[in-house]
Amino acid sequence: DAKTTQPTSMDCAEGRAANLPCNHSTISGNEYVYWYRQIHSQGPQYIIHGLKNNETNEMASLIITEDRKSSTLILPHATLRDTAVYYCIVSRLSNAGNMLTFGGGTRLMVKP
Amino acid sequence: DVKVTQSSRYLVKRTGEKVFLECVQDMDHENMFWYRQDPGLGLRLIYFSYDVKMKEKGDIPEGYSVSREKKERFSLILESASTNQTSMYLCASRKRGAVGTQYFGPGTRLTVL
Numbered sequence: 001d002a003k004t005t006q007p008t009s010m011d012c013a014e015g016r017a018a019n020l021p022c023n024h025s026t027i028s029g030n031e032y033v034y035w036y037r038q039i040h041s042q043g044p045q046y047i048i049h050g051l052k053n054n055e056t057n058e059m060a061s062l063i064i065t066e067d068r069k070s071s072t073l074i075l076p077h078a079t080l081r082d083t084a085v086y087y088c089i090v091s092r093l094s095n096a097g098n099m100l101t102f103g104g105g106t107r108l109m110v111k112p
Numbered sequence: 113d114v115k116v117t118q119s120s121r122y123l124v125k126r127t128g129e130k131v132f133l134e135c136v137q138d139m140d141h142e143n144m145f146w147y148r149q150d151p152g153l154g155l156r157l158i159y160f161s162y163d164v165k166m167k168e169k170g171d172i173p174e175g176y177s178v179s180r181e182k183k184e185r186f187s188l189i190l191e192s193a194s195t196n197q198t199s200m201y202l203c204a205s206r207k208r209g210a211v212g213t214q215y216f217g218p219g220t221r222l223t224v225l
Contacts, residue, residue: 043116043202044214046213046215087154100214102147
């Protein structure tokens with residue numbers, strides 16, 4: 001299974017873009033990159049996913065390098081409510097479809 | 113909105129007790145999952161189910177069993193609780209398909225004394 005490497009923690013000023021990096025150098029061709037976040041005392045929340053192309057939704061943008069060995073999640077205008085642990089996940093296939101293996105994640109602190 | 117509910121937010125049990133953690137989802141999802149979350153270890157998959165009465169072991173199934181008698185309900189069972197099973201337990205569900213969002217419940221914090 002492909003593993004991911006993320007910084008343990010990051011700070012970001014409120015209103016600025018938060019760029020969260022993730023390395024997944026052993027990713028296979030059919031594996032997706034997912035991002036989830038977990039706000040304190042809540043279950044993880046889906047943010048975005050991608051295979052090869054860059055993706056954008058109402059929450060964030062996902063930039064995947066051409067070789068797919070790394071990606072960056074971008075929160076364009078971080079708010080205090082974006083303070084959370086962000087998980088970069090590379091999926092693996094099973095009978096239930098894509099399975100998610102959560103690592104340690106990046107603790108993002110958005111500061112006023 | 114998808115809703116995944118778990119029977120308790122907090123639970124305290126004694127060593128050796130049989131513990132049932134219940135999870136219910138209201139979106140007719142085929143796939144359901146049980147994870148545990150511990151500091152420094154992230155979320156680890158215990159068991160998952162891809163259909164009624166179907167189950168597969170995840171990464172850490174030892175000491176646990178599961179039951180899926182109805183599509184909307186997925187139960188995690190600790191046959192004889194031990195102190196090393198003190199943890200946050202998270203349930204999730206997802207519609208069948210190769211690519212799909214997992215929706216998580218709020219979690220149950222279980223303490224085994």
